[in-house]
Amino acid sequence: MVAVGGLAVEEIAARFGTPLYVIDRDELVGRMRAYRAAFGPEVTVTYAAKALCVTGVLALAAAEGLSVDVASGGELATALRARVPGARLVFHGNNKSDEELAAGVAAGVGRFMVDSFDELDRLAAVGRERDEPVDVVLRVAPGVEAETHAAIATGHDDVKFGFTLSAGLAHEAAARALAEPGLALHGVHCHIGSQISSLGGFTAAAALLVGLLADLRDRHGVTLGELNLGGGLGISQTADQVEVDLRAYARAVTGAVAAACAARDLDLPHISVEPGRSLVGPAGLTLYRIGTVKRIPGVRTYLSVDGGMSDNPRPALYGARYEFAAAGPAGGGRAGGGRAGGAPAGGTRMVSVAGKHCESGDVLAHEVALPADLGPGDLLAVAATGAYNHAMASNYNRVPRPAMVLVAGGEARLLVRRETLDDVLALDVPLD
Ligand SMILES: Cc1ncc(COP(=O)(O)O)c(C=O)c1O
Numbered sequence: 001m002v003a004v005g006g007l008a009v010e011e012i013a014a015r016f017g018t019p020l021y022v023i024d025r026d027e028l029v030g031r032m033r034a035y036r037a038a039f040g041p042e043v044t045v046t047y048a049a050k051a052l053c054v055t056g057v058l059a060l061a062a063a064e065g066l067s068v069d070v071a072s073g074g075e076l077a078t079a080l081r082a083r084v085p086g087a088r089l090v091f092h093g094n095n096k097s098d099e100e101l102a103a104g105v106a107a108g109v110g111r112f113m114v115d116s117f118d119e120l121d122r123l124a125a126v127g128r129e130r131d132e133p134v135d136v137v138l139r140v141a142p143g144v145e146a147e148t149h150a151a152i153a154t155g156h157d158d159v160k161f162g163f164t165l166s167a168g169l170a171h172e173a174a175a176r177a178l179a180e181p182g183l184a185l186h187g188v189h190c191h192i193g194s195q196i197s198s199l200g201g202f203t204a205a206a207a208l209l210v211g212l213l214a215d216l217r218d219r220h221g222v223t224l225g226e227l228n229l230g231g232g233l234g235i236s237q238t239a240d241q242v243e244v245d246l247r248a249y250a251r252a253v254t255g256a257v258a259a260a261c262a263a264r265d266l267d268l269p270h271i272s273v274e275p276g277r278s279l280v281g282p283a284g285l286t287l288y289r290i291g292t293v294k295r296i297p298g299v300r301t302y303l304s305v306d307g308g309m310s311d312n313p314r315p316a317l318y319g320a321r322y323e324f325a326a327a328g329p330a331g332g333g334r335a336g337g338g339r340a341g342g343a344p345a346g347g348t349r350m351v352s353v354a355g356k357h358c359e360s361g362d363v364l365a366h367e368v369a370l371p372a373d374l375g376p377g378d379l380l381a382v383a384a385t386g387a388y389n390h391a392m393a394s395n396y397n398r399v400p401r402p403a404m405v406l407v408a409g410g411e412a413r414l415l416v417r418r419e420t421l422d423d424v425l426a427l428d429v430p431l432d
Contacts, residue, residue: 002327002381005407009287009327009381012412016403018289018379019307021390023057023415025408028283028386032064035275038250044272046090048231049075051276051387052284056406056415058082061279067110069274073100080107090228090274092139094161101126105134113189113228115139115162120177127182136177137187137226138163140170142208146193146201146232149318153193162190165208174216174224187226187269188212194277195320197234197244203256205229210260213269227269229253233278237384238321246278277387284386286312286402287327290378291356301351303370305380308355309362310396312382312389316361324353324368327381346372353380357397390416395424 002009004024012022035045046067049058053075058068059082067088070076079089086108093100094115101119104112105126114120114136127134139162146153154161163169170188177185192205206229217223236243254271261268288305295301314320349372355362364382374380393401400419405412 002325004285005412006410007407007412009285010329010379012405012407013287013289013327013379015412016405016414017418018287019305019311019402020287021311021385021402021404021416022285022287022412023052023280023386023404023406024283024285025060025406028057028280029060029064031279031283032061032066034246035273035279036065038246039254039271039273040250042271043250043254044270046228046272046274047279048274048276049079050391052280052389052391053078054390054404054415055082057280058084062088067272069113069276073097073103076100076103076107076109086110090137090272098122105130110135111186111226112136113139114173114177117173117176120173120180120183124177124180124182127180127184129182133182133184135184135186137189137228138170138173138177138185139189139191140165140209140212142190142192142205144190144192144201144205144208146196147198148193148196148232148234154191165212170212171215171219174212175220178216178220178222185222185224187224187228189228189230191230191274192232194232195234196232197242199244199249199252202229202232202249203252206253206256207260210257210264210266210269214261214264214266217266223267225267225269226272227257228272228274229257231273231275231277233275235278235281235384235387237281238323241321243278243282279387281387282384284384284389286382286385286389288353288380288382290374290376290380293375301349302354303351303374303380304354304356305364306356307399307402308357308364309359309394310355310357310399311393311402312364312385313392313394314388315364316359317392322365322385323383324365324370325381325383326371326374327379329378348372356399395419398424400424 047061048069062084068084071092087110089109090111091104091109092113123134141162141164143166163173177183292304309316348369353365403418404416
C-alpha cells in the first residue's frame with residue numbers, strides 16, 4: 001500500500017479524483033523547522049513562494065516563523081490572504097510594474113529586492129513623494145556559474161536578473177541608492193540558481209557578496225547590515241540524486257560569510273536564505289490514473305496518464321526526472337481485475353509515462369521500471385512534485401488544473417479545489 005499522511009493514496013484518489021497534488025503536512029512543516037534549526041536563530045529563513053504559492057502553504061510558512069519572498073502582485077496577494085505580515089515579505093522581480101510596486105508599498109513590504117536601475121528610480125520617486133525612504137536590498141548577479149540546468153541558473157554574468165557585479169553595476173547601483181533620499185539601502189542579495197547539489201557555488205557567491213559589502217564600506221563609509229544569499233538547494237527527485245545535508249549547507253554558507261568577513265575586517269551581516277524547492281518539493285506527490293497503453297513491439301511501451309505537461313511542465317521544459325510508483329487500482333481498478341496495492345503480478349518492465357497533451361514532448365518519464373501488468377484504471381504516484389509543479393501549471397489543451405490536498409494524521413483537506421471547465425471557459429468573451 002502506498003500511503004501518505006496516514007492515508008492510502010487509493011483512498012485519497014477515490015475521494016478527490018486525479019490528477020491530484022498531495023502535500024504531506026508533516027514533511028512540509030518538518031522541513032521548515034529543520035531549516036530554522038540548521039541555520040539557528042541568527043539567520044532569517046524566507047520561503048520562496050514561487051515554488052508553491054497557495055494560501056494554505058503560505059499560512060503554514062508564516063505560522064512556522066518564516067518570512068516569505070513574493071515575486072509578483074499575485075504572489076503578494078496570496079501572501080496577504082494568508083495573513084503573512086507585510087514586514088516579513090520581500091518583493092522580488094526583474095520587471096515589477098508600477099501597480100505591483102504600489103501594492104507592495106501599500107502592504108508595507110519589508111524589503112524591495114531592487115533588480116534594475118529603472119526600479120531603483122521608481123522606488124526612489126515613491127520614497128521622495130511620501131517623504132519616507134523605501135527599504136531596499138540590491139539583487140546582485142555575482143558571476144557564479146551554478147552547476148544546474150541553464151534555464152534555472154541565475155548567478156552568472158549574462159543573466160536578466162540583478163546588477164552584474166563584474167560589470168561594476170552593483171557598485172554603481174549601491175552608490176546611487178546610498179545617495180538617494182527616497183531609498184534606505186539595507187544590503188545585498190544574490191540567488192545563483194535552483195536544484196543545486198554542490199556547495200561550491202553558494203560559498204563562492206557568499207564570499208563575492210561579502211567582498212561587495214566591504215568595498216561599499218571602504219568607498220562610502222557605510223556598513224550595510226543585510227546579506228541575503230537566496231535559495232537554490234537541490235532535492236532528490238530520483239534514487240540517484242543525493243540530497244545535500246541541510247546542516248552541511250548551513251555550515252558551509254555561514255562559514256563562508258564568516259571567513260570572508262574576517263578577511264576584510266567586516267562586521268558580520270545579518271544573513272537570510274530563501275529556499276523554495278527544498279522546503280516544499282519533497283513534501284508533494286502527484287497521483288495520476290493511467291488511461292491508455294500503447295505497446296510498440298521492439299520499441300517502447302507508453303502508459304498515458306490523465307495529466308501531463310499542464311500539471312508538471314518540468315520534464316518537457318528542462319528534462320527534470322522523477323520517481324514513479326504503482327499506487328494500486330483506485331475505485332475498483334480496471335476491467336478484468338486490477339492488482340491489489342501496487343504489488344507487481346508479473347515483474348517489472350521499462351516504460352515511458354506520457355501525458356495526455358497534444359505534444360510528443362509531453363512525456364513525464366522516458367524510462368521507468370514499473371509493474372508489467374499496469375493498465376487502464378491503475379494509479380501512479382510521482383514523488384517530490386511539491387515545487388514548481390502546481391506553480392507552473394497551465395490549461396494547455398484546456399485541461400482544468402488539478403486539485404491539491406493537505407494530508408496529515410489520517411485526514412485530508414483541500415488546499416486548492418479542482419478547476420472546472422466552467423472555470424477554464426469563464427474568461428472567454430464570446431463574439432456575440
Ligand atoms: C530570488 C529567488 N530566491 C529564491 C528562489 C528559490 O529557489 P529554490 O526553489 O531553488 O530554493 C528563487 C527561485 O527561482 C529565486 O528566484
